[in-house]
Amino acid sequence: MASNYKISYNVDMVFCIDCTGSMDNIIEIVKNNALNFYQDVTNAMEKKHKYISQLRVRVVAFRDYAADKDKAMMVTDFFKLPQEEKEFERCVHSLKAEGGGDDPEDGLEALAYAIKSKWDTQGMKKRQVIVVWTDAPTHPLGYGRNVENYPRNMAKDIKELSSWWSGSQQTGFVDNNAKRLLLFAPDAPDWNVISQNWDNVLHFPSEAGKGLANLEYEEIINTISNSI
Amino acid sequence: MKKTRQELNSIFSVAEEMVKNNGEDCFYFDVIDDNFIIASLDGCGGSGSKKYENYSGKTGAYIASRAVCGGVRAWFCESNIETEIQGYIYEALTVCNKYADKSGRIMGSLGKSFPTTAAIITGKLNEQKIDITCFWAGDSRCYMLDASGMHQLTDDDLDGQDAMSNLSNDGIMTNVINASTSFEIHSKKITIDHPCILLTATDGCFGYLNSPMEFEHLLTDSLIKAKSILEWKVALNERMHEVTGDDYTLCVAVCGFSDFEDIRSSFVKRNKYVVEKYMNSQKDVCSLWDVYKREYSIYL
Numbered sequence: 069m070a071s072n073y074k075i076s077y078n079v080d081m082v083f084c085i086d087c088t089g090s091m092d093n094i095i096e097i098v099k100n101n102a103l104n105f106y107q108d109v110t111n112a113m114e115k116k117h118k119y120i121s122q123l124r125v126r127v128v129a130f131r132d133y134a135a136d137k138d139k140a141m142m143v144t145d146f147f148k149l150p151q152e153e154k155e156f157e158r159c160v161h162s163l164k165a166e167g168g169g170d171d172p173e174d175g176l177e178a179l180a181y182a183i184k185s186k187w188d189t190q191g192m193k194k195r196q197v198i199v200v201w202t203d204a205p206t207h208p209l210g211y212g213r214n215v216e217n218y219p220r221n222m223a224k225d226i227k228e229l230s231s232w233w234s235g236s237q238q239t240g241f242v243d244n245n246a247k248r249l250l251l252f253a254p255d256a257p258d259w260n261v262i263s264q265n266w267d268n269v270l271h272f273p274s275e276a277g278k279g280l281a282n283l284e285y286e287e288i289i290n291t292i293s294n295s296i
Numbered sequence: 297m298k299k300t301r302q303e304l305n306s307i308f309s310v311a312e313e314m315v316k317n318n319g320e321d322c323f324y325f326d327v328i329d330d331n332f333i334i335a336s337l338d339g340c341g342g343s344g345s346k347k348y349e350n351y352s353g354k355t356g357a358y359i360a361s362r363a364v365c366g367g368v369r370a371w372f373c374e375s376n377i378e379t380e381i382q383g384y385i386y387e388a389l390t391v392c393n394k395y396a397d398k399s400g401r402i403m404g405s406l407g408k409s410f411p412t413t414a415a416i417i418t419g420k421l422n423e424q425k426i427d428i429t430c431f432w433a434g435d436s437r438c439y440m441l442d443a444s445g446m447h448q449l450t451d452d453d454l455d456g457q458d459a460m461s462n463l464s465n466d467g468i469m470t471n472v473i474n475a476s477t478s479f480e481i482h483s484k485k486i487t488i489d490h491p492c493i494l495l496t497a498t499d500g501c502f503g504y505l506n507s508p509m510e511f512e513h514l515l516t517d518s519l520i521k522a523k524s525i526l527e528w529k530v531a532l533n534e535r536m537h538e539v540t541g542d543d544y545t546l547c548v549a550v551c552g553f554s555d556f557e558d559i560r561s562s563f564v565k566r567n568k569y570v571v572e573k574y575m576n577s578q579k580d581v582c583s584l585w586d587v588y589k590r591e592y593s594i595y596l
Contacts, residue, residue: 116341117314117541193466244455245467248406255403268468269404284402290345290355291406 076121078194082182084128086202088168095165098201112293123149130178133212135169175206196246205256305550306525310532313543321545322361333418334547337361338498340411360410363388389475409476415496430484434472442492446512449595460585490552500544509574516567
């Protein structure tokens with residue numbers, strides 16, 4: 069017997085997608101995951117009588133500043149869903165896997181952009197969710213800082229980035245109660261450092277040739293949606 | 297002085313699950329000789345959402361609340377409260393882990409093995425007094441309700457400022473029973489006057505209301521309109537069903553009243569006061585809470 073009570077949340081999601089050449093064989097799967105993710109979370113929440121009153125999604129597509137220069141980072145504003153669903157889909161479909169240079173990529177810079185999003189701060193019940201899809205370890209922060217378009221005011225190292233995630237009101241950029249970070253990333257530096265040390269993180273360590281099983285995907289969606 | 301009885305009038309639970317056969321709450325109540333126990337547990341559905349094939353595909357949250365509840369039952373029945381409850385809870389978690397399939401690849405601080413909250417009260421009635429011990433971890437709560445009002449007995453393991461902000465701020469749990477990280481089972485011994493009503497509650501009972509005052513009103517308003525304990529129990533279930541969006545589990549121990557009419561009439565005056573002072577007030581809820589919390593928090 070279920071009650072008629074409905075609890076509503078304002079949810080912001082940022083999708084950080086590795087668009088380097090090594091992602092070529094899985095980029096379409098990742099794009100589909102990104103397009104389906106918010107709906108899967110919404111459906112899982114509704115089973116628990118939790119509803120999203122406002123949903124916004126933005127995309128951070130990343131490569132490698134040193135190798136890809138002005139094609140290293142593509143950042144969008146938030147799309148309001150479902151009103152701007154077509155624009156969001158068009159953006160995701162436009163992503164191409166190319167470039168990247170060496171094996172590690174600038175995933176930490178992408179994560180920094182995501183953390184510094186203009187989050188919705190209204191409403192008592194809110195969630196700020198970042199999802200990262202990548203098959204590569206990260207460069208240290210600042211690896212590409214000599215490139216002209218490298219962002220100013222970027223975290224200088226993983227320690228500073230950690231304070232952006234887990235810091236006090238003075239240093240943090242996300243709401244400590246609302247934040248969730250979901251990593252689809254290899255068990256490699258610095259993703260494993262984040263996985264082991266940051267709070268509110270869920271990490272699925274991707275391995276070549278080993279995809280995400282249905283049961284694991286269900287667990288991830290339920291962990292995110294039940295903690296919303 | 298009002299006459300009271302040195303005995304437990306009634307002990308019962310009110311519980312409902314949102315998704316049939318997948319509710320993550322659990323409860324236990326019992327009486328052995330002069331001792332009684334009430335316990336409400338809430339498996340944490342977010343951090344405990346991993347499903348275990350060895351446990352019929354149930355989630356870690358579902359298994360945890362039941363296993364730990366079993367540990368609490370074993371402690372109460374076998375040890376006669378002579379030994380530490382912690383050992384029984386650790387043993388329950390150890391067994392959970394021992395037979396769990398280890399196939400999961402998902403890592404990170406958001407997931408925990410077999411996480412559950414617990415709010416437990418054990419008690420023994422003496423002449424005019426009850427010696428109780430509260431044990432708890434997480435955001436489930438122990439309460440005492442008497443003619444002076446509702447009193448929360450246990451501190452929430454949440455990062456909010458107080459019971460009111462913890463309702464509205466959707467805070468993070470800072471301590472929860474689980475098999476993968478360290479945790480603490482808090483305990484507190486209190487001697488209180490009877491007659492009174494002791495309660496343990498999961499957050500589905502009170503967490504969807506706007507204030508702690510509303511929870512007291514839900515309890516006393518349904519009580520004074522009932523003609524028996526059974527009617528009160530049914531009314532409690534209906535009221536909580538209307539206001540919650542989660543599984544809920546409330547355990548109740550009614551102590552030291554002479555009969556049901558004594559229970560009911562003891563709260564008529566208090567209910568009237570709560571309605572006039574808090575429920576019908578035009579003042580904002582925060583300023584009302586500032587007044588209400590003085591009495592509500594005296595055991596915290």
